[in-house]
Amino acid sequence: MYEGVVQDLIDELGRLPGIGPKSAQRIAFHLLQAEAADVRRLAEVLLEVKARVKFCSTCFNVAEEDQCRICTDPRRDPTLLCVVEEYKDVVAIERTREFKGRYHVLGGAISPIDGIGPEQLHIRELLTRLADGTVGEVILATDPNLEGEATATYLTRMLNPLGLRVTRLASGLPVGGDLEYADEVTLGRAFVGRQAAT
């Protein structure tokens, strides 16, 4: 245990995802030795991101305006909708340059152990978006792990009766992992080879 504010810093850093106690300590001591201007820049960008970045009112992607850049881009195909778990999956799919439609970010995946059911995700908003009939194909691009599979199965059952084309990414993605960790080529290929969800 360290004194007062140093321990507070270590505690706060330790609450970040993927940062264990050792990493938290290492980052804290790095910051203590860093130039004041560098630390100020980090503090400012943290505050700025919270103040400026919001979530798109249509797709729940991050946005600086009411709607994100993808939703407001008239060149994107409005008949294709790709459903992902998180904002970082949008980034991963955009990197492949294989997808020209729009997105819907669920905000997670169904996970009974973590108390996350369909009601905790943006599924109601997805159904509202589909109601006007513009979207012809929904691509389910959830993570290739247990929670992602459960979410895709749930959505398939819900969407197939609506008369839409419902597809899933082709296999070949590393099973058990996160979509964001798949390399661009593999993810791009999974996109091109997508198949009807049953």
Ligand SMILES: [Zn+2]
């Ligand atoms: Zn959007």
